[in-house]
Amino acid sequence: MSDAALFGWSSTAEYCTYLDENDKKVGAFLSRTGADEFQSALERSRSEASDRSPLRGMPFAVKDNIAVKGLPLSCGSKMLETLSSPYSATAVEKLQQAGAVVVGKTNLDEFGMGSSCDNSALGTTHNPWDVARVAGGSSGGSAAAVAAGMVPFALGSDTGGSIRQPAAFCGTYGLKPSYGVVSRFGLVAYASSLETIGIISLDAQLLRTVFDIMRGQDPKDQSSRPFSPQASEKRQGEKPRIGVITDIEGLAPAMESAYRERLDLIRKKGYEIVEIELPMLEYVVPAYYTIASAEASANLARYAGIRYGHRTDWADEHSELTEKSRDEGFGDEVKLRILLGTYVLRSGFKDQYYLRAQKIRTLLRNEILSAFQKVDQILSPVFPTAAFPHGDAGLDQFQQKLADKFTATANLAAIPALAFPAGQSEGLPFGLQLLGPEFSEHKLIDTASEFTELWEPKTAPGFREWR
Amino acid sequence: MYDTFIGLEIHIQLLTKTKVFCGCSNNYGDEPNTNVCPVCLGYPGTLPVLNTDALFMAYQVVGALKCKRAEAAIFERKNYFYPDMPKNYQISQFADPVGINGEVIFPFQGEEHRVRIHDVHLEEDAGKMIHAGDMSLLDYNRAGTPLLEIVTEPDLRSGEETEAFLRYFRTLVRTIGVSRGNMEEGNLRCDANISINTHGAGLGTKVELKNINSSRFVRLALEYEKERQIGIVEAGGSVDQETRLWNENKDITVVMRRKEESKDYRYFPEPDLPPYRPGEDFFRRVEESLPELPLDRQKRMEAAFSLTDEQASYLCEEKARADYFEAAVAAGSEAQHLYFWMSGDLAALVNKSGTPLEESRLSPEKLATVLRLLDNGAIHGPIAKKMVALLFEEEHDPEGLIAERGWKALDDTSKILPIVKKAVDANPSAAEQLKQGETKVLGFFMGQVMKETGGRADPETAKALITSYVKGEIV
């Protein structure tokens, strides 16, 4: 017994029906593996994966900017709506070898640019807690699929908080690993030096299992690194010393009081809480957008209507072909960031913007590393608000960007970060985030599990338990 | 009255087995779009992986050009749009090329000239566009193949000198074995920049020349451009900074783009390729792999084997040729005699058959044996020629061949004389002409004798016998 039945369904068909029904409300998926293919993948998993693999026969969802051979790789964009990937991402291959089975590709803000999922050109994803609200972004489809109980875990990608913010909005765990620990091969590049493939799950131990399978140096990704946790193992068995940032201006009032309450609970349980200062935090958002846009302007240059993706119906020459294909294929946010990135790299502007952002990045990283001399982990909110209603009613696009300050820090500093459910505030989930030194993923998961025991977060309405 | 300043940007295709950032075959001339994969087609989500063989060759060139080498290979993205460039950026080097500040010393008109090297950098090539009627087709086989760009300082002075430099440069890269270095085949490509100025006044306004695809065109284009610029200045005008193309049908240069259209490549560090540090062992292997430079070898061989400048230059033009020569000398051949054979009969055989010397069946040792047999009179010239031609194609033992084919030299007068008599007696009018002093006819009789003896007759003996018999000195 090692197909979907193991996880609470009597048959694959029943599971697929459940997915269909549930996704009508949530809209987490952009494409799904057909029922027959899913069934044969399960059978393959049963015969090939080890009996002892905890992922044998386990379904999972993949954000649609991560390649799975033979499935679409739309990136939430009209530009790539028709693309079928000719290969699989290394992370996906590793999970498949361990017996996990892809059930579909999830929605995202176009090319990972956004924090609501409303920037997808191909579908609308709703928050399972309240369908009038966004799931967060850009990995909103993956977070919603997990929160709604459609899959036990899902892959996302995190460039400036794209896993952690939707995880917080949907009340799940979301791990952004240390840069380079999970191969980026197969992740459609948006901002190469910042992004990483990560995991969304409601089960901290499953999160750890999936991470341990996916991580490791990959010959196909030269920026990948071996996972070497030794450096952070010195205080084994002891309760970690938790640093908190004193400057948390800008939190929504309900979030701020929830955050203070959680801090008190943690302190009462005997954790040492140390106030730390991170003055560089003020520059995180502009530095992040400068670097991300610069890299995006190069990474997205390949979409020219020539080899793959959207091609305009008619053009007289090459430049017209490119212009029209891009104009028709890209959404406004993508165009904005490409233009911004082109601007900050222009000669005469590069010193002022791009190179200055790189200096800020170095200073921020040094500041964070020296903070880890004093504390083991840093606790902060994930996002200043809970999930906002569709249509940006809560925050305008500019505010959404400013709000990335807590999350983008980890991407600039290349360190791991974990969002975890911290309970509910006014009926919506509320998340906290732990930052740790490079390779401290396991310790972050340990701490977050201990914390969540203090308040036992709920699951979304209609959620069906796995196992 | 005018100084001319010419600098070059030379691109050479490196002879690696696979492309520079993926595992696809780096083979020219295959069916279009057969040597491609998601990585070299720039598919979404793919990443480059550095081919260290390409880096090894890059560092070999850096060493041969006496550049200061970079301890790490650092790549940047060069952003520009071109339909045959899959990612619309090129992975190249900018701020930290693999080598800087080198030099090339090359022979020109009997002197040694020097060109300084600004830098050497490694990059990926683009694909190829094929225009067919109102359609444009794309072949991506070349996309991602390793290209080494060598940028010189403006140290060259004329089209002729530039042509000589390129010829030497070709020999150099072929000697190292990193490229075929052939402009006509497109594996050595070259852009030139040229400026003129009144003598002593320093560099003038630079014009870039693109699209010159043979070393002859390099010379013609530069000479044309030099005269064009001088003409402008003489007429009181000033030269525009622009990029021009060589029109090989009209033998003129034409404007391609002006300065104000110049490109901004928006370089920034390639985030997918962290700096690669090859390490001490790698650099030691690079140094050990470097052969003697062609000019050094030429000078050494001139001195060691008493060759003329021209002779040594011919031999060192191809490393394999110089190696062959030295091996044959080591096997006992006399240098001048050997040179005569190599530049004559052997060169003709190579030309005719298309088989490179080093791939023929005739080893340097066998050639040395043939020359020894010729020297000690065991065979005569015409037989040696036959033997060399045969040994070039087929596997034989030279000494065995003599016995097998009855090729032993014939210098016994009593055997040659009857043949001479027969030839002369059969051609009385020719005999009469020879008798009257028309020595041209001697060749005719020699031919007859050689034909009759299968080329084995000793030419001196035969000549003497013919002359004497015609004059009636012998009967």
Ligand SMILES: [Zn+2]
């Ligand atoms: Zn390839």
